[in-house]
Amino acid sequence: MPVRRKKNGTRRSERVDIYAVAKRARVSVATVSRTINRIPTVNRVYSDRVWKAIDELGYIPNTQARALVSGRSRLIGVIISDITNPFFPELIQSFEDEAIDANYEIMIGSTAYDSRRMEVCIDRMLRRNVDAVAVMTFGIEEPLLGRLAAQNIPLVFIDLAPKGPGMSAITVDYGAGIRDAVQHLVRLGHRKVAFIAGPEGLHSAERRKAAFLEAAKEFNLSLPASSIYAGDHTLESGIAGMRSFLKRDDVPTAILCSNDMTAIGVLHAAAEAKLRIPGDLSVVGFDDIHIARFTVPPLTTIRMSCQQLAHSAFRALRSHLEDGFEHWPRSLDVTTTLTVRESTSAPRAKRSVGLQSAAKPRTKSVGRT
Secondary structure: OOOOOOOOOOEEEOOOOOHHHHHHOOOOHHHHOOOOOOOOOOOOOHHHHHHHHHHHHOOOOOOHHHHHOOOOEEEEEHHHEOOOHHHHHHHHHHHHHHHHHHEEEEEEEOOOOHHHHHHHHHHHHOOOOOHHHEEEEEOHHHHHHHHHHOOOOOOEOOOOOOOOOOEEEEEEEEHHHHHHHHHHHHHHHHEEEEEEEEEOOOOOHHHHHHHHHHHHHHHHHHOOOHEEEOOOOHHHHHHHHHHHHOOOOOOOOOEEEEEEEHHHHHHHHHHHOOOOOOOOEEEEEOOHHHHHOOOOOOOEEEEEHHHHHHHHHHHHHHHHHOOOOOOOEEEEEEOEEEOOEEEEEOOOOOOOOOOOOOOOOOOOOOOOO
């Protein structure tokens, strides 16, 4: 960065602007602007000189000014459900990797399952003139998101998308991974399998529960009503669900959870009840967050790839934004697969289950998917 001496002899940094770049590259300011905005008609010789000058001077383009010139902000909004759930930061990281490679920026909004916060997220994104929005909330608030659609902003959703131009949906095959998990438990010898569900009204949680019930029916598992616990995808609901099962006369030998945070809560409650995992109880999660491989024992879980979700979402939006970019269909499929670790094994034929549990610890609520 150029420096200029003040009258007292001290050095002062001088901000590099587009005019300095034009002077260094020996081109017009308009050529610099078109190059920065990646307009393809710029002569290759001139554009190479501009990028070289930008590198030498350390020039940082003003993204807001670029948006005024090009009509495009190259900013993509990403709306998630809960930033405190490790699944979502991992998803954001994967999405940002895709965006950086394509010279886009991302703007993140976390709704915490609150419609008012969703509205605030949308207001901020509209003010920043986002080019497109990935709605990674596993639930649709159509009346609010209609404001984005009314501005002809391309949108991509998980599982379900409103009909209309610029709308895409990523369909997650929950059933494949959940069926594999139930089959895995049955092959190990489990017949007393319970399920801790996610929050009612969250369609991804409802689809996971439906997939479990279907798989249980396929493998002839008897499921009394008490085998299904209504959780909310938090650590606390895993703890509460496990404590509820321990009060039953017929304690399950395996528990499948609607997400990994719930499963980690189950591991916690099992430890306080002096149960050994997997000797006394097998536990299966869903998501395969990074921490799942570091629990004690490492968690058997159903993997829903953040990388695949982010890749599909970003490329679906990019297909709407860039002329000539490969067209992606309205609906894209993401698979789920079982990852077997050390939290599952064959059940004990005869086991003594300690029903006493420790006092409920105070734990912080951590996220849903």
